[in-house]
């Protein structure tokens with residue numbers, strides 16, 4: 027074994043250590059989130075069922091800063107913008123979040139987010155080391171794809187947090203999913219090193235696969251929003267119809283954002299990434315045209331990308347069609363995300379096609 | 387978790403939440419009137435209950451309306467994705483016929499059912515075609531009227547303000563001492579400056595922006611049609627063939643020269659682009675160490691090609707992701723392997739055969755196998771005509787004697803070894819049954835035996851010779867050449883498909899990222915003689931940006947129509963003279979102050 031090979035082995039080893047370490051930190055983040063939810067459940071601040079059924083329109087003031095002649099700025103409260111939800115939607119305020127407005131819960135929540143960010147850095151280091159050890163993009167097989175996928179999911183979450191979007195509610199869900207993904211990757215999918223066939227030597231590998239991973243990560247976040255929307259929506263409609271949710275459902279669901287916020291959130295996420303997904307498929311077709319001599323050949327991977335695309339188009343259509351908004355559209359969004367997941371795991375494991383070089 | 391049984395009776399009487407919401411919907415629609423209409427070009431939903439008055443025309447019209455409705459588009463889209471699934475799970479003739487045959491052999495019970503359902507040709511099946519053809523008729527039936535509506539909207543102006551602006555999703559109001567006409571004019575100018583289409587309508591200014599959203603959406607759907615037509619065209623007129631070429635040999639683009647050829651149903655032989663090329667040299671180098679050992683580093687075919695029958699020869703290099711493009715036809719480098727050069731002497735010592743014999747690779751390290759067939763010219767010791775056949779096994783890098791393996795250790799020809807065993811007799815080429823060039827049919831042949839009576843087998847290095855027993859001649863491993871196989875394909879209209887794809891993405895981005903919205907500014911003199919300004923905004927969907935934008939507009943307009951002091955201006959807050967002064971720094975001409 028020569029020197030270069032030895033460095034590669036070392037890097038691969040470093041990568042493994044970093045990935046395992048990140049899993050440990052994610053586990054701590056997981057427990058911190060649990061603590062957040064537990065402490066939050068002891069508070070009843072601002073989330074009684076009565077508050078949910080209030081008929082009052084939510085009025086929001088948009089503060090506008092106006093530069094004064096003197097050079098200082100004054101906050102101009104007027105004109106005041108009164109916003110009104112669209113007709114037909116419930117005027118329900120967002121829940122207070124996992125911490126439920128408690129100091130302790132919030133503290134643990136912050137710790138959880140910090141730990142997630144730390145774990146993200148460690149994991150990103152692991153992915154980078156892996157890429158350097160194989161001297162190519164870190165997505166040549168399912169193991170590499172999985173570790174890269176979850177690191178991008180966490181990155182997307184952290185970016186949304188940094189943009190001050192209301193996404194802290196998904197922390198626990200996200201960390202759990204990442205731990206699952208990494209657990210499967212390190213135990214079932216682990217591949218020590220892998221050769222790339224010449225067809226993969228193309229800059230389209232970078233473009234096509236990286237956008238595919240980004241799309242998957244963002245679709246995941248949209249899917250999480252949709253799933254929570256479905257729970258929260260049935261909770262709200264039960265209250266609106268005079269029912270009483272169970273104690274656990276009450277405790278957890280009342281702390282989530284309002285169904286309409288969750289619905290809007292996941293719609294925006296899915297709609298925003300749909301053009302990128304379209305691009306991913308087209309980039310794949312161009313690459314296939316260069317590598318295999320046909321841009322579309324109904325290879326299983328191509329078929330499932332197409333199915334995923336059509337399913338998301340279905341969802342977007344449903345949103346534009348009066349009778350299909352809300353829950354029905356949400357089910358379509360979940361089906362579409364399911365197609366994406368199947369395209370990755372299902373097709374690689376159960377079906378063989380030209381893409382099967384990805385290796386299990 | 388639910389406890390429906392304990393619901394108090396009065397709660398049961400509450401109307402269902404859905405009904406309440408639907409009622410609210412209708413109420414708001416009535417209030418908004420024309421103001422909310424035409425904010426998109428989406429067709430109105432019709433209920434299935436609207437059955438037509440009888441008569442063929444009525445039915446056709448009804449059917450057409452159903453087909454072009456959003457609901458049916460939704461259903462067809464869903465069916466399209468559902469219909470694509472079997473094709474990904476069951477082997478397809480269009481992808482791999484061999485796999486289909488294997489599958490049919492293994493699953494004899496379901497095969498007839500699958501065949502009936504065309505499950506081996508899903509993407510050209512009657513039912514799959516029906517779905518997408520219906521979808522595209524629906525699409526066209528949808529685009530045409532929507533384009534008409536959209537052009538109409540572009541020509542007309544934003545609808546006038548609804549009666550009660552307070553009902554809109556974003557609303558603001560203040561009182562000012564400016565004249566109502568001046569406020570309206572200022573508002574109109576401001577909206578125009580922000581590239582709104584604005585006009586004064588009665589006591590209010592109506593403004594609208596974001597038409598590009600609709601344009602993008604229409605462009606996206608039209609681009610889908612372009613893509614489909616291009617794809618269909620490509621499928622009908624395409625041609626695709628494979629050719630294996632040994633270094634030094636050439637190819638000219640006529641059907642007879644292909645090893646294997648497929649084409650679309652409307653393809654015409656005469657349309658093959660007239661070009662030719664020669665494989666000068668194949669260069670492959672491979673990673674020698676590290677985890678990627680054996681991975682190709684350079685992998686390229688150096689060729690000389692001529693465009694047209696009398697074209698000037700040009701040199702170029704074909705790589706895996708980098709095909710040669712001549713006259714719309716693409717030549718892809720598909721695979722590569724070795725062709726050992728062997729010569730055969732017959733019983734009289736005369737060289738009767740010398741050729742480079744391409745062998746097929748079996749693994750990543752190019753362990754290869756194939757057959758050497760000497761058909762004519764061979765005579766045995768007694769001068770009798772015969773045919774010779776050899777089963778050949780080749781490794782570019784031999785593990786070494788006694789290592790117990792005849793598998794190659796590395797893809798480059800570091801230590802090439804050719805292993806042969808020989809037969810004589812009838813190869814059977816004349817029997818009329820097509821023969822695989824890489825396999826030897828030994829049913830009518832006899833093995834050559836060694837001195838111990840076992841099958842004659844020998845491993846040869848370059849330059850070595852294997853003697854056939856009883857003076858039957860000899861075979862010599864002269865050297866090695868490499869071969870490359872090419873896929874030569876022509877798929878017309880792929881440029882159109884790409885154009886459609888780019889148009890689709892651009893249209894989609896416009897359609898999803900641009901908000902279409904309307905703003906109304908009403909200014910009327912109140913009972914006390916002070917002007918009341920009301921502003922309200924309406925978007926396609928609720929958006930956090932709309933209130934922000936309205937606030938921004940309101941502040942700008944407020945500078946021109948400053949808030950009038952007065953206790954009843956805003957009951958919630960004390961008027962703050964400082965702030966008012968600040969915003970009225972540039973008094974509007976018509977201000978009464």
Ligand code: HEM
Nearest residue numbers: 339342346426428429454455456459524525528603897898
């Ligand atoms: C191949 C089939 C189709 C695909 C992939 C497709 C895809 C899409 C997508 C992704 C959108 C979302 C863009 C947006 O929200 O602005 C959309 C919007 C729309 N589609 Fe389609 N579509 C298809 C067929 C159709 C058909 C057949 C119709 C008519 C019956 C139609 C009517 C519409 C309308 C009216 C909108 C805009 C809705 C709105 O204004 O929000 N589409 N389509």
